[in-house]
Amino acid sequence: MADNWVQAAKTYIEAKTERNLTAIGTGFPHATKAGKYQLAEPQWWTAGFWPGILWNNFHATKQQKVADLAQKLEKQMDPLLRDPAKLDHDMGFMWTLTSLARYDLTNDSTAKTNALLAATLLLGRFNSAGQYLEAWNSWQGAADTSGIVIIDSMMNVSLLYWASEETGDPRFAVAATQHAETILREFIRDDGSVHHMVNFNSETGEVIEKLGGQGFAEMSSWSRGCAWAIYGLAIAYSYTKKPEFLAAASKVADYFILHTLDVAVPLWDFRIPANTAKTKYDYPDSSAAAIAACGCLLIGRLAAPEEQAFYTKAGTSLLQRLFEHATTAADDQALIGHGTGHWPEQTNLDTGLIYGDYFFTEGIYQLNGIYNTFWLGGQWDHESLQ
Numbered sequence: 045m046a047d048n049w050v051q052a053a054k055t056y057i058e059a060k061t062e063r064n065l066t067a068i069g070t071g072f073p074h075a076t077k078a079g080k081y082q083l084a085e086p087q088w089w090t091a092g093f094w095p096g097i098l099w100n101n102f103h104a105t106k107q108q109k110v111a112d113l114a115q116k117l118e119k120q121m122d123p124l125l126r127d128p129a130k131l132d133h134d135m136g137f138m139w140t141l142t143s144l145a146r147y148d149l150t151n152d153s154t155a156k157t158n159a160l161l162a163a164t165l166l167l168g169r170f171n172s173a174g175q176y177l178e179a180w181n182s183w184q185g186a187a188d189t190s191g192i193v194i195i196d197s198m199m200n201v202s203l204l205y206w207a208s209e210e211t212g213d214p215r216f217a218v219a220a221t222q223h224a225e226t227i228l229r230e231f232i233r234d235d236g237s238v239h240h241m242v243n244f245n246s247e248t249g250e251v252i253e254k255l256g257g258q259g260f261a262e263m264s265s266w267s268r269g270c271a272w273a274i275y276g277l278a279i280a281y282s283y284t285k286k287p288e289f290l291a292a293a294s295k296v297a298d299y300f301i302l303h304t305l306d307v308a309v310p311l312w313d314f315r316i317p318a319n320t321a322k323t324k325y326d327y328p329d330s331s332a333a334a335i336a337a338c339g340c341l342l343i344g345r346l347a348a349p350e351e352q353a354f355y356t357k358a359g360t361s362l363l364q365r366l367f368e369h370a371t372t373a374a375d376d377q378a379l380i381g382h383g384t385g386h387w388p389e390q391t392n393l394d395t396g397l398i399y400g401d402y403f404f405t406e407g408i409y410q411l412n413g414i415y416n417t418f419w420l421g422g423q424w425d426h427e428s429l430q
């Protein structure tokens with residue numbers, strides 16, 4: 045029997061999602077302004093999260109109108125699969141939570157085809173010299189981005205693992221594991237914090253430089269980057285059973301837990317110099333907590349038996365603090381506020397973010413005993429998780 049707050053959080057999410065079926069509808073929300081989601085193009089990296097919330101909801105409620113809306117959203121993304129110049133490594137986020145989720149829950153063959161096409165395009169971004177997945181295309185602005193890798197990519201590799209599992213072709217999983225090993229070597233610091241971006245020489249594979257990206261500075265500690273690493277490395281471990289992936293996921297989780305012990309909502313960067321102006325830098329990022337919570341809950345299922353309760357409790361506590369301190373007013377479309385999208389660009393500060401809402405939904409459903417296996421493929425059957 046779930047605790048009272050856990051049930052209340054599920055009721056809260058389902059009531060807002062019901063309203064959002066019409067308020068957001070067939071749009072692709074990204075961040076809120078005055079409580080209303082601003083919409084993005086279907087090719088933006090956040091396109092999968094609203095349909096992903098809907099697939100979580102459908103899994104729990106079995107309402108056909110919810111699945112129908114999720115499928116309408118996915119249909120708007122279909123043309124992109126024939127226009128890869130518009131896509132980047134975030135195809136993982138985008139099609140895991142749309143086509144792959146639909147295939148997982150409905151077994152529809154068109155959904156499987158879409159997810160495999162996305163996985164094939166993602167595999168095409170693998171650079172064998174550097175053994176990494178190239179993050180962006182040159183349309184992102186920089187002159188040559190063929191050597192840029194970002195920590196967020198760890199969430200995208202699950203689509204590759206799934207594709208190998210589905211087709212029996214090992215190439216997707218081989219690339220995913222080589223990429224994860226590169227992440228382990230170049231991104232995860234000894235203390236458990238992570239680099240956001242590394243720039244490689246795309247012909248030789250050598251590291252050119254490490255960059256601050258969405259964090260405060262090169263050697264700072266962007267909290268959402270830590271969260272992507274926790275969940276992504278735990279997923280890589282769940283597919284490969286390579287102990288170094290679980291060890292790294294746990295190390296980053298320990299660091300995250302230590303830096304969020306007494307706070308309602310984590311800061312957007314854990315390493316802002318103490319003498320900087322508080323009002324300028326002191327922004328929260330609820331999305332980091334929601335993502336890290338889901339990662340901790342997964343580590344809680346994968347870790348040695350004597351360590352499981354620690355991570356399950358940590359993930360639960362992060363979600364409880366979000367429910368108590370970050371949920372929004374009744375007329376606000378976001379499920380949780382206090383997210384920070386991109387501090388260096390000064391965009392979407394202290395607001396609702398659709399990916400924060402997604403991972404909050406996924407985590408709260410898990411605490412209610414309703415697990416989806418979108419990130420984990422067929423290795424977990426739904427029944428064994430109840």
Ligand code: GLY
Binds near residue numbers: 089196258268385
């Ligand atoms: N993938 C970009 C971000 O986490 O903001």
